[in-house]
Amino acid sequence: MTVQTLIVALLVAWASAYAAWVLMPAPLKRGLLGFVQRHCPGLARRVAAGEGGCGGCSGCGPAPAKRASGADVKTIQVHRRKA
Numbered sequence: 001m002t003v004q005t006l007i008v009a010l011l012v013a014w015a016s017a018y019a020a021w022v023l024m025p026a027p028l029k030r031g032l033l034g035f036v037q038r039h040c041p042g043l044a045r046r047v048a049a050g051e052g053g054c055g056g057c058s059g060c061g062p063a064p065a066k067r068a069s070g071a072d073v074k075t076i077q078v079h080r081r082k083a
Contacts (some may be wrong), residue, residue, distance in 0.1 A: 021029070 024032075
């Protein structure tokens, strides 16, 4: 194995791990951080400090909007063209 192949393999592995971490759901991240913290506390503090993705939300979106009351509802009729 050449040095170039080794460097490329390490870069691809790092990029894959980074992408997996950023796209990973928050509960799974917390579980992995707990595991890492038990075995290597210094690394866990550094990893937990940098929130990935869109800012480290808990993975829950806002509550769905309630349906509009009867006064706000408008009916739309679709008419097909005759060809």
